[in-house]
Amino acid sequence: MGYIEPAPIKDLENPFESMMSRFHIAAQHLGLDDEIYNVLKSPARQVIVNLPITMDDGSIQVFEGYRVIHSTILGPSKGGVRYDMGVNIDEVKALAAWMTWKCAVVDIPYGGAKGGIKCNPRAMSAGEIERLTRSYTESMVDVFGEDRDIPAPDMGTGPREMAWMMDAYSRSKGMTVNAVVTGKPLVLGGSLGRTEATGRGVMVSALAAMEKLKINPYKATMAVQGFGNVGSFAALLLEERGATIKSISDISGAYFNDSGIDIKKAIEYRNNNNGTLEGFEGAEKIDGNDLLTLEVDVLIPAAKEDVITHDNASKIQAKLIVEGANGPTSAKADNIINEKGIMVAPDILANAGGVTVSYFEWVQNRLGYKWTRERVNRRSDRIMKDAFEAVYKTSQEYNVPMRIAAYIVAIDKVAQTYKYRGGY
16 A cells, blocks of 8 residues: 555644634734734744754764744844654744744843754753754854844753753854853853743732732642643742642643642652652642643643643633643633633743743843842843733733733734834
8 A cells, every 4th residue: 555645633733823813813903904914924934954963873863953033023033942752843933923922022122933853852862962952053053143043941951952052053153152042051151040930920920810810829729730840830939829739740640639739849759750750649640631620720731732622621610721831722722711711821921931031141141240039030020010910901901811912912012113113
């Protein structure tokens, strides 16, 4: 039998189309003209590279890498680089656009970008990942730049990979260029407060939304899907402010304790257990999908895209969803969530604490001066609170859900800037 090209899986939503559906609704509310609509809907630049890498066994494996620049209207583009087998051009395009809106929502002078390599970093040695990272960086020397496009960590990458990127880029320029990436180790110009920044932003957004809904943090119950950097810090910081975290999850499954999980113990266990909660005894293990529909006040999806879908949205019992991940709610689930009266602090607002402190890191690198953790946290918290209030006010003014309001705030800012700068 001859080869048959596989058909797309119809149950999975295209992340770029999900983003565009929200963009279109917001553009209609703004009365955006066709010229600006067409400029903002399309990525400015898409780069796809093939990276032949020598593996530890001497074989050559070719990896596909991506970098999408969605916009540079507000300033140099900014966005993470993820290492994951699910990376594809539509995902990267959607994430790059989300970064544009995210930067605009929190009013920092960046455009949006995103990058990725289709690989499984868990199955690769440190040496293989380093060679892959350096090769990717060398292929992007004409894309990256401290005043052009600034990468950062994302899924599957962290300070180690950012250090390799900074070094590879610096070698190509013949001088040290700290500001070309953010999320670096502290000794290489990383910022205090960067590691917990995204989770901290989720915490600030959650508390601001709970205030609007009159939910007392000391009586609030929560479930956090995803116990990586974002989810674990969000859970820890919210627990410190009185909330009861009833359930957490990672790739090993979900864990539930009706009396509340000790988040510090869970983090300590994960860190000493190869980065997984497998075997954690501080809670009962439950099905990972059940976490999303638990009877809690606040649900924080902090893992991957499209975990809340038209199939499970009707079963969600939380009063508030705070999106720690990028695109955790599919476009088809939006109407169901809205009809149920659930408030959503959307991803482009709630998880913008990371890019905010990345911006602080870039500023510090350019100044050659380091800020204290207290200054970083104070300024980051203020930006996140101001952004939440601006989005909430817009949602009331236009009588739209918070997600559409966030897009309206972001698109209006980028559109106005484009009008002043002009096209040709």
